[in-house]
Each structure stands twice: as C-alpha cells, then as structure tokens.
Amino acid sequence: MIREKTFYRTFFALTLSLALQNLLTYGVNMMDTVMLGRYSQDAMGGVSLCNQVQFLLQMLVVGAGEGAVVLGAQYWGKGDLAPIPHIIGVALRFGGTLAAALFMVVLWAPERLLSLLSNEPAVIAQGVRYFQIICFTYVIFTLTNILVASLRSIGIVKIGYVISFSTLCINVFLNYCLIYGHFGLPELGVRGAAIATLVSRCVELGIVFYYLKYRERRLHLSLRSLVHIDVSYVRDYGRVSAPVLINQALWGVAQMVQTGILGHLGGDVTAANAIAVQVYQVLSVVSYGAASASGIVVGKTIGAGKREDLKGLVFTLQVIFVALGLSAGGAIFLLRGPILRVFGGALTARAGTLSMQFMAVMAVTTVGTSYQMACDNGIIRGGGDTAFSAKMNLVSMWLIVVPLSAMAAFWWRAAPVTVFFLLKWDQLYKSIPVAIRLHSWKWVKTVTRPEK
Structure with missing residues (x-):
C-alpha cells in the first residue's frame, strides 16, 4: 500500500470531484424519474425507455x-500540452458526428425505436412525446x-460539477413548473420534463464556452484552435479511441437490449427497472469517480516515465475499489425502503415489490462493478490498453448475458427478479478476467509520440 498521505489527499480530492459531477449528472435523470413517477407510472416508464437512448449517447460520448x-x-505527464488542443478537436468531430446520427434516428422514428423496448402502448405514447423534444439536446450534450x-x-x-450543479437546479425548478403546471405555466407532463x-x-454549453474564453489558462482553447487542427493526430486518436468507442457502443446497445427484454415483461417491470437503475x-458515483481518477493518475504516471511506481499504485487502487464497492452496495440495500417511499402512491403494489427485489440484486452486483469496472476502465484503459475491455465485453454481453x-x-x-439478476451477474464474474489481465502487466503502454 502507498503510505504517502499526499497521494490519498490528491486521489480522493480528484475522486470526490468527479463523483460529485457524476452525482449531479445522474441527479438530472433521477429527478426526472422521481418527479414523473409521482405524476404517472406510464410517464416514468416512457421516459425511462428514452433514457436508454440517452445512455447509449452517454456511452458514445464517453468513448469519444x-x-x-x-x-x-500521458502528454500532461510528459509536460507537453501542445498536442492536446488538436486531440480535443478530433474528439469533438467524432462525438458530434455520432450525436447528429442518433438525433436523426430518434427524430424520424421515435415510435418504432420505443416499440423495440416495450410492448405497452401507453408507455410508448409517453416516450414518443418526450423523444420529440429531448433529441434536440443530443449534440449540445x-x-x-x-x-x-x-x-x-x-x-x-x-x-x-459547477456545470452539473447548475443543470440540476434549473432542471428541478423547471420540472416542477412544467410537469405539474405551477406558477401559471401549463401542465405538460413528459413534454415539460423534456423542455x-x-x-x-x-x-x-454556455457555461463551458464562458469558462474556455475567460478562465482557462493552460491550453488556451479557442474556436479557431479546435477547428484548425493538425489532422495527423486523427490517427493517434483513432488508434486509442476506436476500441473504446466500439466497447462503449456495444455496451450502450446491450443496455437497450436488456431494457427491451424487461420491457416486454410488462409495465410494472419497466417501472421497477427504471427505479433500480437510477x-x-x-x-455508485464514488466508485465511478475513483475509476476516472485512477485512469488519470495511471496515465500521468506512465507519461512521466515512472513505471516503477505502478506496482504499489495498482495494489492500493484495488483495495480502494473493493472498499467503495462494499460501501455502495450496503447503501443501496439499506436505503431501498426510504427511496421507494419517495415515489408516493403512483406505483402499483407489484411495481413496488419488484423495485425492492431489483435493488437488492443491485446491492450485490455493485461490489463486483466497483472492482472490475474501475480496474478495467480506470487502470487498464488509463495505462494505454483500450482494446481489452472491448474484447471482454463483446464475449460477455453478447455470448453469455x-x-x-x-x-x-x-x-x-x-420470475422477473431472476431475469434481472441474469442481466447483471456479469458484473461479478468479469472480475476474474480483469484481475488476470491486470496482474499480467501487459496493459502498460505508451500511447504518446516519442520525443523529437
């Protein structure tokens, strides 16, 4: 274990910052689910189906x-910031193109897309109303x-997290006004949530532009620097990012397929799944924050040429991941009842029972997620090996789950709870191949260009 207190202060400060950002980001969808759940179970179910497309978009954005x-x-670890604006420009092109394609699909065929995820006409109708507005957020997001x-x-x-906090506050206030029709505004239901x-x-997006123009001092990003890029970095970016994009796309599609399987078991199952996932x-935001932080720390260590420090770093991170997983799993299990009461009487008795069961399953699988996801997407990917995750998830999701x-x-x-467990149990067994890969040390790769 690393003994330097400065490491823990730095790592947990970064982890908690990223966790807070994730919490506020997920809080937007969570508040939509809660506020629509109190409005109508069908409205909540319809929006939860649309959120699967949003999740696919998030996976693609993460990949890009x-x-x-x-x-x-790694360039930061080397002390060379000059290539980074070119790399960001390439990433924006990749991500923007994918978002525009998804926008067109949703705009043209919302009902057909939702019918793949559910066979409940009332739920699909609510989802279509939400889709017709929310798709305009995809490129902006x-x-x-x-x-x-x-x-x-x-x-x-x-x-x-400044951005995410602003979004959460605005979203909750406008939800209150537009879903239920307060302060003289019309009652718009799911359309109000989308607006x-x-x-x-x-x-x-406005806050980001302001920050880049007036506050950012390291990269000196501008519209000109992001548009006029050195296209030779497209190859570097593609080599690193393509496996991640493929992995994230497969994962996002798989989550939609999983939702479709549960959605065809009835509206109560759809509602219970929506609550459990949110x-x-x-x-589990702290676990995801730790994964992102570890990727940055490992990448910087390799970029700085300090490979001898990796052994202690990796062992320490694994202990942290397991501890965070146990804490998150315990929190989910203990808070099931209070969370369910937040939704009031809008849920049917069966939907409430299924929600409790699904959350109990999540409490167990979260421990595995916290370890294997953080080791895979954090340490291994941060070390430069972006292909391992894609190969493992391709086999796991499409040949087993x-x-x-x-x-x-x-x-x-x-029973629905059995199906739900089979959809989530990969979060436990994937710990084995991830641990084997991690301790092989074959994931340590330098992805930056050599010094001239």
Whole structure:
C-alpha cells in the first residue's frame, strides 16, 4: 500500500470531484424519474425507455472523450500540452458526428425505436412525446461533455460539477413548473420534463464556452484552435479511441437490449427497472469517480516515465475499489425502503415489490462493478490498453448475458427478479478476467509520440 498521505489527499480530492459531477449528472435523470413517477407510472416508464437512448449517447460520448483523456493524461505527464488542443478537436468531430446520427434516428422514428423496448402502448405514447423534444439536446450534450472530459485529462475538474450543479437546479425548478403546471405555466407532463432538460443543456454549453474564453489558462482553447487542427493526430486518436468507442457502443446497445427484454415483461417491470437503475447510478458515483481518477493518475504516471511506481499504485487502487464497492452496495440495500417511499402512491403494489427485489440484486452486483469496472476502465484503459475491455465485453454481453437472460425471460418464463439478476451477474464474474489481465502487466503502454 502507498503510505504517502499526499497521494490519498490528491486521489480522493480528484475522486470526490468527479463523483460529485457524476452525482449531479445522474441527479438530472433521477429527478426526472422521481418527479414523473409521482405524476404517472406510464410517464416514468416512457421516459425511462428514452433514457436508454440517452445512455447509449452517454456511452458514445464517453468513448469519444476517453481517447482525449488517455492521450491527454500521458502528454500532461510528459509536460507537453501542445498536442492536446488538436486531440480535443478530433474528439469533438467524432462525438458530434455520432450525436447528429442518433438525433436523426430518434427524430424520424421515435415510435418504432420505443416499440423495440416495450410492448405497452401507453408507455410508448409517453416516450414518443418526450423523444420529440429531448433529441434536440443530443449534440449540445455531446459538445459539453467532451470538452469537460478533455479538461479533466489535465486535472481541471471543478468546471464539471459547477456545470452539473447548475443543470440540476434549473432542471428541478423547471420540472416542477412544467410537469405539474405551477406558477401559471401549463401542465405538460413528459413534454415539460423534456423542455426543462433542453433548457438545462443549453445553459451547460454556455457555461463551458464562458469558462474556455475567460478562465482557462493552460491550453488556451479557442474556436479557431479546435477547428484548425493538425489532422495527423486523427490517427493517434483513432488508434486509442476506436476500441473504446466500439466497447462503449456495444455496451450502450446491450443496455437497450436488456431494457427491451424487461420491457416486454410488462409495465410494472419497466417501472421497477427504471427505479433500480437510477438508484444504482446515484449511489455508485464514488466508485465511478475513483475509476476516472485512477485512469488519470495511471496515465500521468506512465507519461512521466515512472513505471516503477505502478506496482504499489495498482495494489492500493484495488483495495480502494473493493472498499467503495462494499460501501455502495450496503447503501443501496439499506436505503431501498426510504427511496421507494419517495415515489408516493403512483406505483402499483407489484411495481413496488419488484423495485425492492431489483435493488437488492443491485446491492450485490455493485461490489463486483466497483472492482472490475474501475480496474478495467480506470487502470487498464488509463495505462494505454483500450482494446481489452472491448474484447471482454463483446464475449460477455453478447455470448453469455443477452442470450441467457432472453431464454430465461421468454422460454423458461422465469420470475422477473431472476431475469434481472441474469442481466447483471456479469458484473461479478468479469472480475476474474480483469484481475488476470491486470496482474499480467501487459496493459502498460505508451500511447504518446516519442520525443523529437
């Protein structure tokens, strides 16, 4: 274990900053779920289906941004910041193109897309109303998050949670006004929630532009520097980012397939899944923050040429990941009842029972997630090995999880909680291949260009 107190102060300050940003980001979707859950179970279910597309977008944005983070952190470790604006410019092009494509798909065929995720007409109808507005946030969300992720690669994290906090406050206030029709405004239900999110995303992007123009002093980013880039960095970025993009895309699609499996088991199951997933996302933010922080720390260490420090660093990080997983799992299990009471009487009795069961499953699988996800997406990816995760998740999700859970749902007619467990149990068994890869040390790679 590392014994220097300065390491722990630095690491946990970075972890908590990233966790706070994640908490505020997930809090936007959580408040949509809670406030719509008190308004109508069908409205909550419809929006939860739309949020699966939002989750796919988030995965693509993470994939596009991680290429910039991995490269940026190693260049930062070398003390060479000049290539980073070029890398950010490439990432914005990749991410913006993907977001625009997803926007067109949702705008043209919202009902057809939602029918793949549910067979409940009332739930689909609510989702279509939400989709028709929320799709206009996709490109805005992508630009904001890639810029924030890129700044994170050189240790600038405060702007992330300032943005997310602003978004949460605006979103909650406008939700209250527009979902229920307060302060003389019309009662718009799911459309009100979508409008609130659209306004929040526009404010987010405005804050980022202001920060880059008037406060950022390390990279001196400007519109000109992001547009006029050295295209030779496209190859560097693509080599690092392509495996991450593929992995994140496969993961996002897999989550939509999982939602579709549960969605075809009935509206109560859809509602219970929506609650369990949102609770998990909010209560596991510290684990995800630790994963992101470890990627930055490991990347900077390798970039600085201090490979001899990796052994103690990696062991220490693993202990931290397991401790955070146990804490998050315990919190989910203990808070199930109080969380469910927040939704009031809008849920059916069966939806409430299923929510308790699903959250109990999440409490167990979260421990595995905290370890294997943080080691994989944090240490291994931060070390320059971006391909391992894509290969592992391709086999795990598409050859084990999806076929087995689909058979359990539609052939064996298993109970919803059994199907839910089979959709999440990969978070436990993936700890084995991740641990093997981690201790092989084959993931340590230098992805920056050599000194001239």
